[in-house]
Amino acid sequence: MGKKPTSSGLFTELRIFFISIKLTVFILITLAATSIIGTLIPQNKSDESYIHEYGNFLYRIFKAINIFDMYHSWWFQFLIILLAVNIIVCSIDRLAAIWKIIFIKIPVFKISRFHKLKDKEAFSSKRSPDALIDIYEKLIARRFAYHTVEKTDNGFCIFAEKGRWTRLGVYIVHSSIVLLLAGSLIGSFLGFEGYVNIPEGSAKNVIFLRNTMVPHELDFSIQCDDFNVSFYETGAPKEFRSSLTIIENGTPVRKKDIIVNDPLRYNGVNIFQSNYGADTPKEIVLAIFSNSSSMEYKKTVRIGEKIDLPEGMGELVINNFMNNYKFKGHAIGQSFFGSITSDKGETQNIVLPVQYPQFDKMRRGNAYISVADFKHSYYTGLQVTKDPGVPVVYTGFILMILGCFVTFFMSHQSICVEVMKKGKTSSVIVSGIANKNKPGMRIKVKKILQQLEKTG
Amino acid sequence: MDSSSLLSIVTFVYGFAALLYIISWIFNKELPGKTATWVTIAGVAGNTAGIIMRWFESYQVGYGHAPFSNMYESLIFFAWTIAVVYLVLEFQYKNRVLGAFVVTLVFFTIAYASLSPNISSRIQPLIPALKSNWLIAHVITCFLGYAGFAIAFGMSILYLIKKDGGPGESRMLSLVPEQEALDEMIHQMVMFGFFFLSIGIITGAVWANSAWGRYWGWDPKETWSLVTWFIYAMLLHARLVRGWHGKRIAIISIIGFMAVIFTYFGVNYLPGLHSYG
Numbered sequence: 001m002g003k004k005p006t007s008s009g010l011f012t013e014l015r016i017f018f019i020s021i022k023l024t025v026f027i028l029i030t031l032a033a034t035s036i037i038g039t040l041i042p043q044n045k046s047d048e049s050y051i052h053e054y055g056n057f058l059y060r061i062f063k064a065i066n067i068f069d070m071y072h073s074w075w076f077q078f079l080i081i082l083l084a085v086n087i088i089v090c091s092i093d094r095l096a097a098i099w100k101i102i103f104i105k106i107p108v109f110k111i112s113r114f115h116k117l118k119d120k121e122a123f124s125s126k127r128s129p130d131a132l133i134d135i136y137e138k139l140i141a142r143r144f145a146y147h148t149v150e151k152t153d154n155g156f157c158i159f160a161e162k163g164r165w166t167r168l169g170v171y172i173v174h175s176s177i178v179l180l181l182a183g184s185l186i187g188s189f190l191g192f193e194g195y196v197n198i199p200e201g202s203a204k205n206v207i208f209l210r211n212t213m214v215p216h217e218l219d220f221s222i223q224c225d226d227f228n229v230s231f232y233e234t235g236a237p238k239e240f241r242s243s244l245t246i247i248e249n250g251t252p253v254r255k256k257d258i259i260v261n262d263p264l265r266y267n268g269v270n271i272f273q274s275n276y277g278a279d280t281p282k283e284i285v286l287a288i289f290s291n292s293s294s295m296e297y298k299k300t301v302r303i304g305e306k307i308d309l310p311e312g313m314g315e316l317v318i319n320n321f322m323n324n325y326k327f328k329g330h331a332i333g334q335s336f337f338g339s340i341t342s343d344k345g346e347t348q349n350i351v352l353p354v355q356y357p358q359f360d361k362m363r364r365g366n367a368y369i370s371v372a373d374f375k376h377s378y379y380t381g382l383q384v385t386k387d388p389g390v391p392v393v394y395t396g397f398i399l400m401i402l403g404c405f406v407t408f409f410m411s412h413q414s415i416c417v418e419v420m421k422k423g424k425t426s427s428v429i430v431s432g433i434a435n436k437n438k439p440g441m442r443i444k445v446k447k448i449l450q451q452l453e454k455t456g
Numbered sequence: 457m458d459s460s461s462l463l464s465i466v467t468f469v470y471g472f473a474a475l476l477y478i479i480s481w482i483f484n485k486e487l488p489g490k491t492a493t494w495v496t497i498a499g500v501a502g503n504t505a506g507i508i509m510r511w512f513e514s515y516q517v518g519y520g521h522a523p524f525s526n527m528y529e530s531l532i533f534f535a536w537t538i539a540v541v542y543l544v545l546e547f548q549y550k551n552r553v554l555g556a557f558v559v560t561l562v563f564f565t566i567a568y569a570s571l572s573p574n575i576s577s578r579i580q581p582l583i584p585a586l587k588s589n590w591l592i593a594h595v596i597t598c599f600l601g602y603a604g605f606a607i608a609f610g611m612s613i614l615y616l617i618k619k620d621g622g623p624g625e626s627r628m629l630s631l632v633p634e635q636e637a638l639d640e641m642i643h644q645m646v647m648f649g650f651f652f653l654s655i656g657i658i659t660g661a662v663w664a665n666s667a668w669g670r671y672w673g674w675d676p677k678e679t680w681s682l683v684t685w686f687i688y689a690m691l692l693h694a695r696l697v698r699g700w701h702g703k704r705i706a707i708i709s710i711i712g713f714m715a716v717i718f719t720y721f722g723v724n725y726l727p728g729l730h731s732y733g
């Protein structure tokens with residue numbers, strides 16, 4: 001690399017800058033430190049809450065350097081790209097240097113390297129080198145991918161090795177990181193993430209993007225046919241289920257019930273069950289208990305529609321609904337609100353909590369009214385995302401696991417079995433080199449020695 | 457007997473084992489050491505039984521989920537992973553001094569779960585987002601990673617208190633493995649931890665993608681686990697590329713474990729999705 005004489009000055013300097021491990025450590029420390037700041041300062045809250053929290057002055061400084069959305073700020077992205085360049089340049093540089101060593105056809109062994117080792121294991125065999133050579137070769141061949149036998153002046157040497165390719169593990173890890181970064185960039189440029197609330201029975205094709213709340217139009221509409229929620233005895237929600245239909249150009253093209261963890265995927269867009277809420281029901285059934293006649297009447301009322309009460313008690317309209325109404329500081333749950341207008345034109349407001357049928361008695365009217373029945377009407381809260389970078393990121397995940405495994409738990413191991421004639425017997429010396437996990441290699445050398453000793 | 461009372465007993469079994477390890481170290485006696493190993497094995501057996509019982513109990517009350525869903529359950533599992541990884545290590549290296557530190561850590565972990573008034577041992581229903589097999593894979597791998605780091609942390613402390621050896625060394629310190637061996641063990645445990653933390657973060661990301669449609673959301677727990685990952689990545693590079701050894705590696709390993717602890721406990725004081733523990 002970098003042999004071009006003209007540009008070599010700048011090129012070399014850039015290369016030296018980018019292959020430095022100091023740069024790596026600097027970026028990693030900076031990323032760690034700034035990431036921590038991002039967990040201490042809540043991200044993407046409203047401007048008012050920040051001004052309230054930090055005051056106007058700090059707010060302006062923080063805003064100017066994107067502290068409130070820092071993981072998407074230019075400088076955070078810059079650090080990430082710097083990291084990617086660092087890894088790429090460094091890995092190419094290293095790989096170029098070791099490529100020839102890794103993809104060598106016939107490995108070269110130097111006996112002197114093995115002689116220099118401190119840990120050697122030895123024993124003496126009663127047989128001569130000539131009697132041992134075939135047995136030993138077979139034994140070693142079983143354990144190592146490559147081996148070669150060399151005759152020496154007074155005996156022989158078996159060299160063997162395996163796992164040369166595991167030296168590539170690091171580069172698998174580094175390329176996985178590059179894939180992760182690339183995938184996340186693809187996602188942030190070509191993907192989106194937003195929310196939409198769809199009442200049961202209706203369809204929508206516009207969602208609101210996360211954080212910014214900018215409307216975003218989809219190529220299709222999502223229709224919520226039905227929504228159901230079930231609860232544990234404790235009152236915590238157990239399962240939300242939405243029946244959805246995708247409608248493209250006016251025709252239904254897909255139907256699916258989704259629950260949390262089981263989304264609908266269509267055209268690269270994922271539709272997730274996220275939350276839900278209760279909408280104002282369309283119709284309720286009221287029980288009207290007349291005080292004068294002690295009669296109970298059931299009436300079905302549409303929200304916002306005036307009806308005549310029985311026995312000439314006037315006109316009733318129910319026009320509002322709240323999921324959790326607070327009455328004098330007490331939460332009394334789902335409640336309907338309306339008014340009664342008597343024949344004389346006097347208007348009284350009424351509150352009808354679903355859970356407290358006697359509540360309306362307090363009004364001391366000539367009848368009291370309670371909610372006998374109504375059909376819950378929910379909206380489903382969907383999270384709608386698209387991220388074309390996911391396959392790239394997932395490939396990165398797999399390579400990361402494989403690469404880490406190879407890097408940490410496998411090694412390039414070479415071994416030398418040297419047999420020398422000593423009168424009628426032979427002396428056998430076993431020594432081994434590994435690029436990693438040296439204690440493990442020591443144990444392995446011992447094991448091989450024991451095996452050789454057993455066979456003679 | 458239900459699982460939480462079994463696990464309370466296990467707490468005392470681990471406490472007893474830790475005490476035996478310490479006695480065996482101080483008095484350099486073989487018998488308490490051997491007993492300590494067996495008591496720890498009994499503790500692990502009880503711990504395992506407790507986790508399995510809890511799994512059954514959650515089906516009996518009708519929730520039916522793996523016992524990895526709240527702080528109590530995760531601490532119990534954390535204690536289990538540290539104890540198991542430690543036993544494997546003791547078997548390999550035949551040295552029990554480390555047990556005085558690590559099994560004490562196991563004891564504190566499970567004691568905190570069983571005895572702290574802030575932590576409820578009730579079996580709670582699972583919110584819908586947690587109903588995923590990825591959750592199980594995520595929790596198991598994360599805690600294997602944490603266990604590796606916890607043990608590396610114990611060894612790093614040992615490394616720092618063990619001076620260079622030599623004739624002036626006290627008898628207690630002379631029982632500690634040689635610094636060189638400790639250094640290598642720290643490295644092995646950090647690699648083990650890093651491998652599983654990586655898988656833990658990845659399975660968490662896959663799970664988030666299947667539940668919310670995004671694999672990474674910069675929620676505080678995610679961010680802190682990434683910070684932890686960065687710290688150990690720095691440790692590995694310092695060693696593999698710059699050839700750092702010994703004291704400096706031990707110090708980074710201690711800092712890394714502080715980050716683990718914060719990822720685990722501290723983050724619950726910050727707002728986010730992972731508040732269940």
Ligand code: HEM
Binds near residue numbers: 019
């Ligand atoms: C977090 C992002 C990472 C960055 C920015 C990074 C960067 C680097 C750089 C720049 C080098 C070469 C330094 C030199 O040759 O002087 C290097 C080497 C190395 N990295 Fe990473 N790395 C990262 C992640 C990892 C991970 C996760 C592993 C663990 C599996 C790893 C394992 C290694 C190893 C073993 C080497 C030594 C390579 C050799 O001896 O040739 N790296 N890394």
